Amino acid sequence: MHRNLFTSGARIALAGAACVLLWTACRKDNKGSQPTPSGIDTTSKPASAYEDSLKYLTYQIMQVSYADGGRNASAGLPTYYWYSQVPALNPLDTKYANADSLLSVMKSYAINPATTQPYDHYSFLDRNGVLTNKLMNGISAQTFAATNNGDYGLDYGVALDNSNNARIFILYADKNGPAGQIGVTRGWEIISVNGNSNISTSQPFLQSLYNAIFNSTSVTLGFKRPDGSTITKTLTTTSYSINPVVFDTVFTVIDKNNIAKKVGYFSMYTFSSIINSNGQDTYTRTVLDQLFAKFASQGINNLVVDFRYNGGGAVSTAEYLDNAIAPPAAAGQLMYNTIFNDKLMAHISEVNLTTTTKFAAATSKLNLDNVFFITTGNTASASELTLNNLKPYMPVKLVGSKTYGKPVGFIDFNISVYDQNHNKKYLADLYAINFETKNANGVGGYFTGINVDAPANDYVDVAWGNTQKDANLIAIVNYLTTGSYTSGARVASTELSDLRQAIPSLKPVNGFNGMVDYERSRIIRASH
Template sequence: MHKKLFTTGTKAILTGIACAALLAACKKGNDGGSPAEGVAEDTLKYLTYQIMQVSYADGGRNAAAGLPTYYWYGKVPQLNPLDSKYPNADTLLARMKEYAINPATNQPFDHYSFLDRDGSLTNRLMNGISSQTFAAGSGGYGLDYGLGKDQNGKIHIYVLYADKNSPAGQKGITRGWEVTAVNGTTVFNESQVTYNMLNEAFFYSSSIILGLKKPNGETTTATLNTGSYAINPVLFDTVFTVKDKPVGYFALYTYSSVINSDGAATATKTALDETFAKFKARGITNLIVDLRYNGGGATNTAEYLDNAIAPAAAAGKLMYTSKYNDKLTEHLSTVGLKASVNFAAATGGLKLDHVFFITTGNTASSSELTLNNLDPYMDVKLVGEKTYGKPVGFIDFTISMYDASHNKKYLADLYAINFETFNANGKGGYYTGIDVDAPAVDYVNVPWGNTDYDDNLLKIISFLETNSFSGQRAAKARIAAANDQLRVAIPGTRTQHGFNGMVNYEVSKAVSRFNR
């Protein structure tokens, strides 16, 4: 069930009523469905366009009414959102995303904006609750998978990660386990048929039977049913000893908010508090943050991490700035927007020589914000692969209407780009990703924290031992010897179900208050 986190206020609801009344005379909706379905979809199209391009405000009661929210609104020509060429709101949004072109790539800047039609993503990110719906990241089972190929070209499936609180995590399933059977299918190939079958089974079903093989060779079968659970983003944590010094390491797969819609701490905050308490108690002098599959989420979680990691010298100083479109910028204080965020008056108390981030092309948005914010204040090093490239973020607009029976009907949450972020040195604009200091291979069948075969960890340990990422000859020899057992992800088949974005829910609340 959708949980209302905030609405666009009176304007969106009243406009929905007016739009629905105007369209109610239609015998059929634009989508060819029932009149009710057509009215709802046309209302969603109309309100999506209004919020992005015209006005999200409250019908003129406030002086700043009539403000477009879309970051690139000035690039989009005037469109008729009810034109039959847009059969649904997603088609309209896709068209609007085409106009702002990045001169560095000759491609649209915006390949991010979308509509969340069941509210599950909003509930997942803001309240830290994963529902039983299947379109919300890692589906109802709480795990994601990757495909690797052996020396003979045979396809193997591996668990990339599993939330500890999820149905998969509760069965003990974790990274590095091989999936040998999916609902009785045991032969997989590099074909669209296989990919579609796996996608449907893992993300759009309510039950799945998996044959599994653990790294030690033990086999088992697990039947998973979808279920709701409180997200624990910390997949694994430990403390290594390198040259007699403690090094903290943890893997984080999502940025669910540390504060929920009621202002209370979430399970995410509890898990992060516990992890950093361990690190502080052990007196770590270096930290490794594994974000290889982290597509981002709430900006307050990025801020939490930055405050926990940053040196004492950063306390009270600028963390990052947010840039909005020119119309919103003229009325920042009026509409409750803020242009900058500072570090806390006191940071987490860690005294780190370096912080290392493990990244891949799945490391996006709030994850990138985290490491970019720390760069001006401490030694930040990236290992793995270039990041995804998303220096822009969303304000969540919940769109509703009243139907013919005067019942309020939820339509969708609109996530359209509203702001761009820059660190204290003005660094941003990384639309093509952030480069790493040391490239490393992601072997999808190597468990978390494995210092024998995880190429990312071996590169970091090499740096800590020799001040160079190219050391660890013994480690290289081990990897070479085990090459026929290590699986590199097949390009283009890595996780596509994690959310890529950052959402400022605090700004969303401020905008909602303005609109009431």
């Protein structure tokens, strides 16, 4: 009865858009044949008609049926994880100014009793496709808006020094991006923005800084390097293959038994997919293959994975990392379970989806005593999934601060409409929560974050991998050498007065927090 209920984004758009643009002739109780796009002049429709299409389809996909435009509710399956807690709504009601406001209302109904706040502060619409192309294909520029030519490949943090003066530091820079190509990296200080060297915490300055970095195609930045030298460079946005590994190294410590141990360390800022939309390996896959081959060849005994700025991304990359880190005993065992809403779970085999993911038949070539994860409140979703999946099989230790808290994820839906010539007009990618994950021990539900084993502050003027100044690495080295994170009493200490801690409130929210299962999206499309 429920076969072929999943469908491609194109068919979703075809069914729904016809109903919206001619919605008075395509009511939900209409049992006749559905209108086709032939002869529908969407090119002459005002922008509001396209927004109505987007509102309608967002609601249908999440709450009613995403296979037939919602015409037959009894035959469709909602995709939203918390669909049962959302009352029946009219998506075309004028009180919803746009699809985003409708989505905001839908997100407000499922309440977490532990916090008395909505579970869902995650779902959103990507209206230009930037995120989809970045995460799925590992390319910084997106495909739907020709005006977007990529980015600068960097992120920054605003900090306060001991005199309460604002300072701007680079948090990370992609090696392949415009900033990384000229050597910009963590610990460089921005001392001027388009000629303005009056750095402050005033809202006008902070907003102009944000716009200059994230909403422009060219910016001139003055930098001070850690050695005190300065340069001024003009950066232009460009498209590039994402390299998620911003730094890696191997160092040696003498453990508490006076034995030399090699420690592998890498920092990864995003989970761009290891497989692109055509099923081919991405640059991300190449980089990770080389990284773990290096660690294996050098015989590391412990691994430090730095996720302090990693908001997640593709589930396939989380699975790759788990297979690369897990001990041989995990081979072929359950990695994690995926739980959909009750209606999908009742028909899971009929819609060609699975609920279990196992470790590969052959896992890591590493022989690790411990794996340490450096985390902060920016560590989210696919990053949390990665470390949570490993806990049943090996010693996993967290250093830094509590993670973001997102044990749920997305299957993306591309929403488009058609003109009279059957040309598709892209509207948005819908990222609404579709599933929850739990590890082999049934542990999940960390909506308020995952606690750390050892607290340590993130000081942003310290270079990657600095075991003398990075409070996180100091704690880890202390543990390996003495068995105590706090030996030496220097973790997060004010005596490290030359370091400055980033203040998140001084920067508008930027970036993505989530995990997207593009593989299950491919399964859905391939089955139709």
